[in-house]
Amino acid sequence: MNGGKRRVVRTPEGFDVDASSGEVLEDRPLDSGYSDFSGSVEGLPSYASSGSSHTSSICMDEESVNRVLDRILPGLVSILRNLLLGALCRNGSPPDAGLDVVRRVVEARLSMSVGDAVAYDSGGFIGLVVYRCLREAGVDEDSVLEVLKGIEGGRSVEGDVYRLVKNLYNSVIQSLDSALIRWVSRPSEAIDLEFASRVLNTSVKRARRALQIVTKIDGLGIQITSRKIDVSSGARDRERVLDVLSKLSRRLGVELSAPQPMVATVVVRLPFEIDLENLRKFGKAVKQGTRMKLEGSYWTALVFRKTVNIYVDLQNSLDRYRSALAEALPNVCRFAKITPAGLQPLESGEQPRP
Secondary structure, three states: OOOOOEEEEEOOOOOOEEEEOOEEEOOOOOOOOOOOOOOOOOOOOOOOOOOOOOOOOOOHHHHHHHHHHHHHHOOOOOOOOHHHHHHOOOOOOOOHHHHHHHHHHHHHHOOOOHHHHHHHHHHHHHHHHHHHHHHHHHHOOOHHHHHHHHHHOOOOOOOHHHHHHHHHHHHHHHHHHHHEHHHEEOOOOOOOHHHHHEEEEEOEEEEEOEEEEEEEEEOOEEEEEEEEEEEEEEOHHHHHHHHHHHHHHHHHHOEEOEEEEEEEEHHHEEEEOOHHOOOOOOOOEEEEOOOOEEEEOEEEEEOOOOOEEEEOOOOOOHHHHHHHHHHHHHHHHOOEEEOOOOHHOOOOOOOOOO
16 A cells, blocks of 8 residues: 555445455445345356256257266265155155255256366366356466366465466455345334434434434444344354344344345455456446446446455345356456466465465
């Protein structure tokens, strides 16, 4: 950082970010409802399946199917073992839902390319995201897959591609670990904000014609209006959210509904730069000051030079932010500047994970 003052911008999703780097400086509860995040989900990325419909055949050609089956049979055996164990012990037949799980696993894997399948087998979901990103960036696919196999096996390989893959792999892990979720709970009756402000020892504020209370309870950001409560937490903090809402229910004297995940934010720091101008020209992105805005059917990505902030309309499905990451990041990586300078370790106070 230089000695100058940071220029801070506030995103519509409720975040204060550094205008030049995209670094999230402060996460605040949303000012209003989710009317700006009403995009419908037309489909998930190819590694996922809605399970709502099936084609009559999922076979491509026998050789390709056999290659994929060789990789997924161990997992299928485990699934079938559990299904049959439950059926035999309960003296019944495997439930349709269980059989649907098996079919969806097969379909998801068959929908992958051979490279996708190898990346997924080598590094799981994170390996798949890294592989798809670097493939779009023009990095040699075989080299990326070789590094992913080495990471899974605990082997270290010297070279620019190794450092690039390892740094991006670590960055994706960190982005998932630090993902922020906005939960919404609704009261059984209107909340008396004046009473709530006295109970919580805070004040009622006006924002966009609506009265609200913004506070923190047990480290979680809370926004209270008369008709709903927003809670901001980490992706793995649902139990903390439940505990906070239980306390609020007792203190406010109203019943609260189970929290529903509404909006997720995933921030990815990249080990290379993005060509923002080409992203605007050829990637259908919209310029917003020092950043570019890229939109999918249920996500919005704000792309900075070395940072991508992805905002996801979860529609009550917590896993959807992982789908959005796997869909959005490769679209951004297509415009990566992969140069010798771009292959250096991340500029960060923290060293990459071993």
